[in-house]
Amino acid sequence: MTSNPIRLSFHGAAKTVTGSCMEFTHGSRRVLVDCGMFQGSRTLERLNLEPFAFDPRKVDAVIVTHAHIDHSGLLPKLAAQGYSGPVWCTPPTRDLLEHMLADAGRLQEGEAERHNRRRDRAGEEPFEPLYTAEDARTAFELCRIVDLGGTFEPAPGFRARLWNAGHILGSASVELEAGGVSVLCSGDLGPDNKAFQRDPEGRSGYDHVICESTYGDRQREQVTITERRLLLQAEVEAALLRGGNLVIPVFALERTQELLLDLGHLLSSGAIPDVPVFIDSPLAIRTTGVFARYAVDLEDTAASNVFSHPSFHYVTDVAGSVALNAMSGAIIMAASGMCEGGRIRHHLLHNLHRRDSTVLFVGFQAQGSLGRVIMEGAERVRISGEDVRVRAQIRAIQSYSAHADQGELLDWIADRMPIAGSLFLDHGEADAQETMRRELQRRHPDLEVRIPEIGEEYILPPGEPAMRSATGRVDLDAALGRDWQNDYAAFATSLKQNLARLENDREREKALAQMQQVLDSYAAHRERRARRSRQH
Known part of the structure; x- marks a missing residue:
């Protein structure tokens, strides 16, 4: 050696x-x-x-x-x-x-x-x-x-x-x-x-x-770009048929640009209706500008700016983002891709509860992320301090990885x-x-x-x-994976609903008192253990 x-x-x-x-x-x-x-x-x-x-x-x-x-x-x-x-x-x-x-x-x-x-x-x-x-x-x-x-x-x-x-x-x-x-x-x-x-x-x-x-x-099933576009086409058509929005959590870098490449092709070829596509992420817009500068050297672009389709609407200001709350029948792409921050949480707040809307995941969702919780079938989630019932269609395309x-x-x-x-x-x-x-x-x-x-x-x-x-x-060990805050969010979002199922207010008060006793017992046990540790 x-x-x-x-x-x-x-x-x-x-x-x-x-x-x-x-x-x-x-x-x-x-x-x-x-x-x-x-x-x-x-x-x-x-x-x-x-x-x-x-x-x-x-x-x-x-x-x-x-x-x-x-x-x-x-x-x-x-x-x-x-x-x-x-x-x-x-x-x-x-x-x-x-x-x-x-x-x-x-x-x-x-x-x-x-x-x-x-x-x-x-x-x-x-x-x-x-x-x-x-x-x-x-x-x-x-x-x-x-x-x-x-x-x-x-x-x-x-x-x-x-x-x-x-x-x-x-x-x-x-x-x-x-x-x-x-x-x-x-x-x-x-x-x-x-x-x-x-x-x-x-x-x-x-x-x-x-x-x-x-x-x-x-x-993963090996698919070509042509086959991937057919998968996207099917999801877009199904979402538009429901009448609501198609909300896509995206990573600002690369995933946004790949979707724009495919959506632009589908729109130009008439494979999907001329639906408005909103890119609601200032960072995604700026990184798309970098891609445009390198377009001549990239594959699949035919040395042209594929990000300038007339159906693409780049939303930069907050007012424009809020205005999308009143939309139906639109495609809304927003970051972050795992739903942990950014404007996507705002759009999930306004679309997850709608039966006519669709949320389409196109990227990896890490353990513990809001996106992973939604993908795994949560009936309720907590977003920005609000409990949201998940009624929207939840879909995923794995071939964009x-x-x-x-x-x-x-x-x-x-x-x-x-x-x-x-x-x-x-x-x-x-x-x-x-x-x-x-x-x-x-x-x-x-x-x-x-x-x-x-x-x-x-x-x-x-x-x-x-x-x-x-x-x-x-x-x-406890940090690498799903943590207690995910379990807390799931528990908190269903708590009120579960209490409402009880027979009367007396039963609800009794259930809350029992939950408090459990928490108090854990706190008392921890205090006793700490006191013994100090004594030794």
Whole structure:
């Protein structure tokens, strides 16, 4: 083993699909691959408030695989805490980060302001934003561009190269070499037949590979873009037949643009009626502008601006968004894609209770997210403090995923072989990772496959399996998945209805008193346990 090996630490996206951040150390030099935000349940998102597990001032460089917030969203926090080195990325990623980070900064400031306005926080210390729009601007100004295929030195002793990952505009896999050890970080990988993007690329023969596993437990039916458009056409026709709106939660980056590509084709060909399509997301509108600038280089656009169809209406101001409340028979696309924030919650509030409306999911819904709760059949949900009964039709199209499925991930890994050391599976939920691990062991019985945890550290020797040098954080088990707040929301939204089913007010008062007794008993038990602990 080399006397100065690479060390790898996982700071996110381990047994969960968000918060991507890996730290590679060689000697005194440190390089981060991604610095993403945790998204999903409230418990998971609280991890964004924790201190970094490293000193930002001692990081030499950051390489960003792509502009999605779960891979880039903590760059402003990093900059605010003293990081001043380069942030390496492709030219399209840099152009997208200008808008993605600025929007994230505004959201953080707005979220802090809303917390501080709440009456139940009266007299408490002011809630500080995770970072500000100015921090986001500072982080963006650190960006340095490098083209796909070009080699560069992110920090002394490291050599790097970016490969097309086929996921979204500008996305890349990151190849690193240091101390005689070669490593490849997949980033997020795109599927076959991905609109706009070429298939993922890369060489073979690495010491160690880190591969995402978002869809490691499922095989999607392989569909062409033409077949996908037929699926969308059927959903649009069915929604319009019901008479209400078709509400589509979208990710502002890539999913919005893919849908516009397909809707524009369906409208122009007469496959669907000339229905108005409202894009109600300022961020989606700005990122669509970036796509338009790169249209000549994208696949499936015929080198034209496919985002300027006359039926497309881009809604920028709040008044225009509110005006959509009175609409019926329209297609409304709004962010965020997992329904955790943004204008989509406003449209769900006004459409979920309508039997004539349809909500169409076209993207991954993380555990703990509102979108996941709705998709799993919740009868009631809580949105912005209001209980909403779900009467709308809930539909989903899986073929818009920007992630490779199990078969495509296995093919990508096979193309990287031989892998002399270890294969790590990250960026996936535990069940998906374990399913993929078993399939990999069946196909490649000599390959060492590891499923890391947040906080784990490994020594990466050349040509040999990785050696774990620090264990992960056992305290995060409760955060990685559905948390108590999801159960609370489900309980609270059905409580009034359940109480109304009881025979009379006396029975209702009795039920409430019993529930209070249960809570009081838990509090008393906790106090007794704490008192015994102090005595010992």
